[in-house]
Amino acid sequence: MAERSGEKRRFAVLALSRGGCVLGQRLAASLDADFFACKGRLTEVVNRVWREYGEIVCIMATGIVVRTIAPLLQDKYRDPAIVVCDESGRFAVSLLSGHLGGANDLAHLVAAATGGQAVLTTASDVLGRTPLDLWCRDWDLTPSDKAAFTKAMGRLVDHGSLTLWSRYLLPDLPPDLHPVAERAAADLVIDSRIEGAARGALLHPQALVVGIGCNRGTSASAIAGAVEKTCLQHHLAPQAIARLASIDLKQDEAGLLDFARQQNWTIDFYSKDQLNQVEGIIASAAVQRATGAKGVAEPAALLSAGPGSTLLVAKMKWTDVTTAVAEIADPLAITTLGRTAQ
Template sequence: MNIVAVTAGGAQLARRLGALWPEATLWLPAAVIDAMEQADGVKQTDGTEQTWAPSLRATLARLFCAGKPLFFIGALGILVRMIAPLIQDKRHDPPVLVLDEAGQHVISVLSGHWGRANEITRQVATAIGAVPVITTATDVAGLPAVDTFARRVEAVIAPWSAVKQIASAMLRGEQGTWYAERRWLPALTTNASSAMEPFPWQPLDAAAPETTPPSSTPPSTWSVVLSAKAVPQATLMLYPQYLIAGVGCRRGVTVEQVDQALRHACALVGADSRCLRGLSTGWVKADEEALLAWAGQHELPVTICEAAQIGAMIKEHPEIPKSSFVERTIGVSALCEPAALLAHPQAQLILNKTIVGPVTVALAQVPWPLLVSDPVTANT
C-alpha cells in the first residue's frame, strides 16, 4: 500500500494511517517534512516513510504503475487529472482511494470491485471514523457484485463483458441463476458471509457439466456457473484457480507448444487451463522464453525451483516416477512433479508427468477457495 500526502495536514493523516497499517509506505512532501521535523522534532524512524519532491505527477505515475493500493490525501480533482492518462481497465488498474486531509471522507475512486477499492474504503473509514463514499451502482442498491466475489475466491472470469451485463440485469431486477459444481458447494457454504458476498448457488450436475443447466430450475434470463470446465450455455463462467503446473521442456519451444501442453494436461483432470494459478519449473528453465511469455500473457506467477529443493522433494515423495535420462541431463531424477509440489505448501499431485511434444507437464491441486482475509494488505 502507498499513501501519498501533499500538505502538512495530509502528512499528519498519512502518519495516522501508517500507524494502523505499518506495512504501508508513506510518501510525504519533502518541504513539509522538513518543516514538521523542525517544528516538533519528529524524525523518520524506519523505511516506511519516503519523501517526494516535484513533480507530484511523476510520483503518482510511478506508484500507480506499481499496482499496489494507492491512497491519495488531497483534492479529488488533482488526482483525477494526474492519473487519467494511466487508466486502462478494471482488470489492471490498482485500487485508488482519496481522503480529505481532515479524515472526514474516504472515497473509492478506481477499481472498486475487482481491485477491492470498495472493501478497502469501508475498512479505512471504519478505522479512522470517516464516511465511506462508494458510488458503484450495485453497492448503492445493496446488491452483490460477481467480480468482487471472483476476486476474493480467486476465480477467472470469462467473458469479462458479461460482468457489466449481469450487473445491469440485477439492477433491473431480472432473474438469474447461479450454478456451482457440487465439489465446490461445501466450501462456498462454509465460507458464506457478507464479506464474500454470497450468491444462492445451485448444484450443477457434476456428471454432465457441459450440458444445459437443469430444466427443473426456474427460468432465468442469465446464468453464472462456477466450474472447472466450460459450460457453453452459461452467460458468465467462473473458473476456480486451484491448479499448479510443473513444467519442463526442450530448449527453444514455442509459446504455442507450451499452451497446447498445458491445455491437454488440464483436460486430463477435467479442467480448463484457466484454472491454473501458476507455473513452476526448475533452475535450468529459469530463462526459457516461451514459459515466461505464456505466464506473462495469462498474468500468472512462475516459481523457479533450485536443484537442492527438487532433490529434497523427490526424497520426501518416493512415489514420484524417476527418470535416469533426466538425472543424467540435469542432475535430478524428476522435474515436473517436484516443481509442482514446491509451488505451494499444501499442493497435492493429481497428474504425473505428461509428455506433449517437446513439453512435459505435471499438475498439483491446492485448497480452494483461497480467501483474502484482509483486503487492504492483500496487494501491499
Template sequence: MDVNIFAYSNKGCELAKKILNLFPDANCYTTEKLAAVYGYNGEKSVCHKAGELFNKSSAMIFVGACGIAVRAIAPFIKNKMIDPAVIVIDDCGNYVISLLSGHIGGANELASFIAKEIGATPVITTATDINGRFSVDSWAVKNSLTITSMKTAKDISAQILVKDIPFKSDIDICGDFPNGLVYGESGQLGIYVSYKTINPFDNTLHLVPKILHVGIGCKKYTTSEQIEELYRETLDEYNIDLRSIKSLSSIDLKKDEEGLLKFADKYKLSISFYTAEELNMLSGEFTSSTFVKGITGVDNVCERAAYKSSEFGAFIVRKTSKDGVTIAICAHKKEVCF
C-alpha cells in the same frame, strides 16, 4: 500496497497525518510551502505529481475537492482492470469518497476502512453495493480469481440488480451465498469458478483460480517448442484454462536445460527443481518407469514433481508423453469464500 496521499491545504495536511498513521509506508505530497511546515514531499504542482504516480500506485488518496482529483487523474485513466483505487476526503474529514476502481481496485473497501478509522462517512456509489447485491469483480479480486471477460462481468453486474444469477464452482466454497446468487448448473447467464474452459451457461463468466502445477520431464536437448506442443495439446485435451497454471517443476538434473528454461520464460511461470531424493521421499501412487529411474534416480519425474509443487494436491492429468517430453498436472487445495 503503494499508497500515495495528496494534500493541498493546512487542514488537508493535518488530516494527512491521521491517514499516514494508517499507512506507515505511504508517501504524502503537498505544495513546497506546506511541505516546509509538515515535512511532506514538496511539489511545484501536486496535481502533476499525482499524474506521474498514477500508474505506479495501488491507491491514491486526495485530501481536498473531488474536482482537483478528477482533473489530476483524468488523462491517465485506462480501465478498471489496471487503474488504482482513488479516494477523495474533504479537508474536514467528514466524507471519504470512493472515486475510482471501487471493486477491482479496492477503493470501496479502502474508503470504508479509512472512514471508520477517522470517524467519517464513507461514500460508495457502485450499484451492487448500494443495493446490497453481490459484486462479482470485487469478490473475484478478493479470492485471487482471474476475470476472463469484463464484458460478461458487466452483464452480470447489470442483471444481478433485477434477478438472481446462477453460480457454479468446481472448488470448495465457504460461507453463505450472498444476495443475488443461487446455485445452478445451466441457464442463460451465470458464473463458473473453475480451471476448466467448458461453458455450463449460455453466457458463462469464467473466474479462474491459479491452482494448477505442471510437472515436466524431458530428454536432454529437448527444445522449448517440443515442450510447448505437448503442453498446449494437454491443456486442450483436458479443457484446462491456461490462466489456471501457477507453476512448473522438474528434477534438478534439468535446472540448466535450455529448452525448459526458455519455455518457462515464455509463459512467465516460476519453475522449481527437486532432487531425486526429495522426489523419492513422496508417498503415493505414481506411474513407474524403470528406464527413467535408471537415468534420473527416480521412477517418475513429472508426476512426482507436480505432486510436490502442489503441496500434495489432486492429480488432474497423469503422466502423458510425446517426443521425449512428459507432463503431469496437480491442483493444490483452495477454497473461495463469501
C-alpha cells in the same frame, strides 16, 4: 484492505490548498503515508504517484481530480485506488477502484482519521449484494472473459442473485449465490476446462499443476509452447494453472526458471526418491538412466497437486520437453487453507 503490486508503495496523500495541506499532513501521519503538496504541479505529481503508489488520497475538488487522472485510466484491475476528500475532512469519497484497488476500505480509513463520513457508490455496497470481484479474488478465481464477468456483476445488482455451477466442492456461499446442478443453466461457472457456458461467466480456479521434464538447455519459449499445446489439446485454461513441478535436477534449469517467472508461477521440485514413490507411473528407461527416476512430469505433477489428486493429462512428449497435468482434488479448500495460514 486490498493489497496492490509489491512494486508499489501503499499510500500517498495529495493536497492543493493551505487548509488541505494541513489536513493532508495529519492524514499522512495517521496512514503512514507519503505526503505531496501539489499547488502548481498537480499533473506532474499525479503522474508520478499513479505509477508508484497503490492507494492515493486527494484532498481537493472531485472535478480537478477527474480531469487530472482521465488520461491515465486503464481498468479496475490496474488503476490505483483513488479517494477524494474535502479539506474539512467531512467526506471521503471512493472515486476509483473501489473493490479490487481498495478505495472503499481506504475511504473508511480516511473517514475514521478525519471524523468524517465515507461515501461509497459501488452498487453492491449500496444494495447489500456480494462484491463479486472481491469474492473471486478471495477464492483465487480468474474470470475467463472480463466482459462476461462484468455482465454477471450487473445481473447480480439488477436481480439480487446469481446461479453458480462448480466442478469442485464449493465453500459456504453468500446468500445471493445459489448452486445449481446444470452447468448450462448457471450464471457463473467454476471450471478449469474451457467449455462455453450457455449464458454464464467462466471462472478458473487454481486447480492444475503442470509437471515438466526437459532436456538440458531447453529455452523458455520451447517450454511455453509445450505447455500451451498441452492446454489447447485438452481444452484446459492456462489461468487455472496453480504452479509447475519437476525433478530437483532442474532447479538450475534457466529456461524452466525463466518460463515460470514470466508466468508468475512457482515450481515445486522433488528428488528421484520422492518421484519413485508415486504409484501407478509407467517407468521410462530413458528417464531412469538420465535421472534415476522412473518418470518426472507425471509423478512431479501428482506430488505437487497433493492427496487425492488425479492425473488429468498423461505425459505428452514434445521436442525437448515432456508435460503432464494433475488436478488438485479440492482447489477451493486449498485456497481456504492457504489464506487462513497467511
